[in-house]
Amino acid sequence: MMFNIETLAGVVGIILAGAIGYHVLLSAPVNGPPLVKGYFPFLGVGLTFAFDTEKYLERCRRKFGTIFDLYLGGQNLIILSDPIAGIQSLFKTRAVSLIGFVIYIDKTVFAYSDAIANVDYLEGVAKTFVNRLTNTERLQQINNWTTNVFRDLTGQRSEYWNFKDQEINLFDFTRWTLYISTMEGLFGPEFPAKETFDSYMNFEDNIFKFIRKYPPFMNWKGYTGRKRYLNAISDFFMDQKKVANSSMFVQAMYEYFVEHGFKAREDFGGYFFSITVAAESNALPGAFWLLAHVVADTKLKAKVEEILIKHYDPETQFYDLHAIVAEPLIHSCFSECLRLYANALSGRLVQKDITLSVVQKPSESPHNVIVREGSQLLVFQNMIHWDEEVFPYPRTFIAERFLEENKEVLIKHTDKTDNWKSFYPWGGGGHTCPGRHLARYEAVLLLSILGQYDIVAVDESVPQPSVGVRYSSGVCKPETPYRVKMSRRDKCLGS
Ligand code: HEM
Incomplete structure (x- = not known):
């Protein structure tokens, strides 16, 4: 087929004119949220949103209020941050789907097999x-x-037992001990927890690059880690003896897959990989921040030690x-860590037009906003928690908050x-x-x-959380190491 240069330029011109015309005509639907479409056809506000998410969302909120519609990459992202009515109204709505929102990530990041990547089946799995x-x-x-694995890892036979003023990075310590113990807690003693530690962490440290679609050559560690981890977890589920030694919960999920006819290596691999990420990527840094803040504040540490005793x-x-979880001070400290660092989002795909009751500006009364089918609705926790x-x-850790x-003070x-309902570290609704x-x-x-070790901070303050390009990708990790000195106590507290 032959095209001369004029024909080609004409075709490109028509497409461009069409795209520009479409962009100019794009407008907020009647009773819909205000539309923020940017200057570029198709791309919309994509670039600003991707590279300066936190500040950009804040600017939009100041200008448009607690609900607005970002047009980017040809899609509509509705951002909702109304703690008075809107978020509560969203979490009551049935016509939205979390699975519909995450299925793309399930396939591209966690490598779900085509067989299980089906919204109806996965809704059943979630329930x-x-x-x-x-x-x-x-x-x-x-x-x-x-608990048993954790005690073993930090007990008499462990490398820590002879520690006397030994300097360590508290985040590395948290990751190693909690990763091994929680993986064995879920998947049992035959899961290769120690062997998969490096691959899993290489993946997790780079997960935002998968979400932001970096090509493999710019995310080599992430891709290699993912491949190795996926292989390990898929192999595990192909060995029925090993699965039979996993927790009753994992066995129950395994059986659900089998009852629905899913038995292939890749069906288990992708799904249980995503469960590992759900379980580890938030809980480990969450636990780290709690311990780090306690260690950083000698008065708080003394109170926590009293609670242990x-x-x-x-x-x-x-x-x-369980009794310690329920202690008001511990509950407050952990809630404060989640408020400050949880940095996650609740995303939903709107399945049919819905009407939300929204307070656009705190001084106004609620009004109805229509959100169209096919839009993606996002609640960024930081917009509420900070x-x-x-x-x-808002950016200061206050243990007693x-x-x-x-109440009414902090x-x-x-x-x-x-x-008002302004605390959503665990998301909401169903x-x-x-x-x-x-x-x-x-x-x-x-x-x-x-209880077993005295831990004293070396660094003056707790590290800053790593936000920036990782904005909204789950509980923040520390930006720098947090150095502490660890010494085993002669006898454990309370004994
Ligand atoms: C500090 C730790 C954690 C935080 C802050 C956290 C936060 C969240 C959030 C915000 C959501 C989304 C809820 C929504 O869309 O409204 C979620 C979902 C989920 N989390 Fe967690 N999570 C944590 C730990 C865990 C652990 C330890 C597990 C695992 C065993 C887990 C398993 C899941 C699963 C399976 C979902 C999807 C639920 C569904 O599909 O209905 N999470 N989590």
């Missing part, structure tokens, strides 16, 4: 996950196994971690008649994080290390 994990016996088994159980020669209107000194006596709008009880338990398990 089964919640159902199987809200069983006390199953949860208890995971907690017990995790109070809950020492001579029979098990360990701490009653809002000065609710949390005075969530104590009852600090958290505003807590009065029931106010209707997809509220099913792993939240495990995550709280793990954080306190890590904290219990203070």
